[in-house]
Amino acid sequence: MLITRETDYALRALRALSDGRKKTLRAICAEEAVPEQFGYKILKKLAKADYVTIKRGKQGGYILADGFGKTTLFDLTQVMENPTDVSPCVLPGYRCEAHKSKDEPCAVNQRLAALQSMLEGELKSINLFELLTA
Secondary structure (H helix, E strand, O other): OOOHHHHHHHHHHHHHHHOOEEOOOHHHHHHHHHOOHHHHHHHHHHHOOEEEEEOOOOOOOOEEEEHHOOOHHHHHHOOOOOOOOOOOHHOOOOHHHHHHHOOOOOOHHHHHHHHHHHHHHEEEEEEEEHHHOO
16 A cells, blocks of 8 residues: 555654644644654654654744755655555566566556556655645
8 A cells, every 4th residue: 555554644744843843752643643653653654754853942843844845755765665556567577477488578568657656656746845834
């Protein structure tokens, strides 16, 4: 599945931060109905990808990172480790058991590869900041 629960929670956490204000984990999770145990794990991944910045200390919290405005939905799916492949047969080096005797890809592979290209293009065209602040 492309948009997993983890990616959905990541989108919600980013939406909570899209107003530019620093927020605590608890505030983000309460605002966007994200379980705190998932929220911490997700925000850690988002921080590692430089999508959010962690401010430590008594007045700490999370805030969107400066470069976040260039991030796409495709980028987020990659950070959240969601495969975006429509089928294993579109992966480089895949050998189809049903078509292994032929050197050329089959018609199904060609159609799925075209779909894969369209899907990636669409995901790359969706700017997350624009999506979350629309």
